[in-house]
Amino acid sequence: MKFKDSIVRTSCRGCHGVCQVLVFLDDEGNPVKVTGDPESPTSFGYICPKGMAGPEIIHHPDRIVTPLRRTGPRGSGQWKAVSWDEALDEMAEVFDRIRTTPGPEYVALCQGTGRPYTEFTGRFIHAFRSPNFVSPGHNCFLPRNISSGLTVGWLPQPDLHGPAGTMPAALLVIGNNALEFGAADGLCSSSIRKAIRAAQEVIVVDPRRTQAAKQASHFLQIRPGTDCALLLAMLNVIVTEGTYDQEFVAQCCTGFSELAEHVKAFPPEWAEPITRVPADIIREAARAFARTKPGCVIWGNGMDLNLSAFQAGRAALILMAITGNLDVPGGMVRYVPPAGVRSKSPQVDKAILGMQFLPPGQKEKMIGAGRFPFAPGCHQPSFWDACVTGKPYRPQAAWLVGTNPLTTATRGDAIEAALRDHLEFTVVSDFFMTPTAELADLILPAAHWLEQDDVVYFHKVWCVLARKQIVQTGQVRDDRDVILELAHRLGLNDAFPWHDRNAYLEWLLEPSGMKFEEFAEKGILLGEMRYRKHETEGFPTPSGKVELVSSVMEKMGRPPLPVYTEPSISDAVKEYPYILMTGNKIMPFFHSEGRQIPSLRRLRPGPRVSVHPELAEARKFAEGDAVSVITPWGRSKFILHRDDGLQPDVVHAEHAWWFPEKPGPEHGWKESATSLLFGHEDFDPDSGAEPLKSSRCRLEPSG
Secondary structure, three states: OOOOEEEEEEEOOOOOOOOOOEEEEEOOEEEEEEEEEEOOOOOOOOHHHHHHHHHHHHHHOOOOOOOEEEEOOOOOOOEEOHHHHHHHHHHHHHHHHHHHHHOHHEEEEEEEOOOOOHHHHHHHHHOOOOOEEEEEEHHHHHHHHHHHHHHHOOOOOOOOOOOOOOOOOOEEEEOOOOOHHHEEEOHHHHHHHHHHHOOEEEEEOOOOOOHHHHOOOEEOOOOOOOOHHHHHHHHHHHHHHHOOOOHHHOOOOOOOHHHHHHHHHHHHHEEEEEEEOOOOHHHHHHHHHHHOOEEEEEEHHOOOOOOOOOEEEEHHHHHHHHHOOOOOOOOEOOOOOOOOOOOOOOOHHOOOOOOOOOOOHHHHHHHHHOOOOOOEEHHHEEEEEEHHHHHOOOOOOOEEEEHHHHHHOOHHHHHHHHHHOOEEEEEEEEEEOOOOOOHHOEEEEEEHHHHHOOOEEEOOEEEEEEEOOOOOOOOOOOHHHHHHHHHHHOOOOOOOOOOHHHHHHHHHHHHHHHHHHHHHHEEEEEEEOOOOOOHOOOOOOOOOOOEEHHHHHHOOOOOOOOOOOOOOOOOOOOOEEEEEEOOOOOOOOOOOOOOOOEEEEEEEHOOEEEHHHHHHHHOOOOOOOEEEEEEEEEOOOOEEEOOOOOOOEEEEEEOHHHHOOOOOOOOOOOOOHHHOOOOOOOOOOOOOOOOOOOOEEEEEEOO
């Protein structure tokens, strides 16, 4: 696409927001500046530092712009530039050989954070007949997503955009700190800020006094990892006091009598010693939410990183349901996608993931199959453990797309051993030479969002945005083009009938009658929202109603009503007296991305560990001191920061740090690695989520 003007409207993909932006071009058509689009109905002119850094990223001198093949030992830093045909031919030859013997399940595709490739990654590996689609979904979003499906049949979204002209009067913000890092789950912080200003009651549940908490009418500062206990206590108040929506419950819910009996055991007085929130504060918050209509929950990743992640998601949805806040203006809604655009969202069409291509019996060969009944795909920790132990079998090849697990996952030591010593063939698709890429056999240069055309059909699906390729850098390619080419080499044409990505985008738009060029000029398509769809359609659950008692969980032998699980190493207080939290995103970076970008590193030069001033005084730690965080599994070094918004025994360590400026192959990733601070002993029994918000640690001065 050629641009006549020096300013191009497009949409950012530096995180999980839906920010529309303006890209300014120089005389040669190169992007030089990115700003927010003030006319955007999704982001209202907002942009964060990650979006603004786009031109720096694509022009960075360390950017990988051609396929690379390793020529020396793994980690030697010896690489040779090869053509795309050479790289793809080698991948096809190795994958096909393994597919024949010992079998397709010995090849895995490991995906990182959600990006445009997500619509093809799972589909590719399942069409290849391997069940081993590995993602961090067990720790991010999918515990809430899948628990929502069991409860209401779809993924409810907070109606912050108000198509009906109604904004939420009550907000329950839990585990969501998007005001401080930009966006989450398709909600820009500008939308959340606008909703907070408009609401009558703002209830914030968080272990830290966040920006949202400072604006709240009710701040419930919980002990990390106890979200589910708090929600059970709120349910107790609403049910026992009879402030639930009796008409909705009677007509649209199953299992209310069982729920009412169940929550009798969880009054606020029960929750107080568990959560550290006074019983009267819990009671006041529950009453405020129940009486103020409409209301919604703005939930976030903080809910996912606990041993009760799945059950907490269920509890939150049950609270929304019994207060009559499902699919009403200003409540938790199921948006209506724009007409004339084919779905590419697994939240709308599960066939996108390609599970239908797995032959009978093949899903049971997935590593970790049956271990966690509601785990989304191959459980990431189980996969890396299998690579090292060979149990139940050792994968032979892995394609890592948009992921740097040495810094972002847990048991980084096991992942390093898997990449260096055990996997026979590893391919990494990325922008830069990360510590993970250093241990690969092939590296494929990925396209940035400024280098992509796309029909942006995000999981909020109330709108579809256009993304336009503005520049081509070297030989970088959109990951979807790479997947298409490899799929065709491997004979997976049934799953990938499109010649290339452009044909795929045209196919998505075909029902609308628009070509991509025309759609790109429009920039955005809006759905015609309808509320209360359950009145005519019911809910897509086995009963056709909201399942307060989950029939699916009951059938699978799991607790059909929410239960709370106490963090399992709470008794390790003597040796490890502090509660360790990690996994929080921070404004300059998205997980491990951006550490080599000057404008972003200036905002956060080094890795912080935040503690309450009382803790710092007691331990004689000054601001900026080097401090080691020590757990039963490892130790890492951070820069101390005082934060009086934390509780005195809570420690927050920033995750995903590495130092591109330091020599390879490690680039300093082991120095400040939260990936070395957690073991693989404790998981949410339903989803496999890890307790990254509720572990234990101690602190020592670091020389």
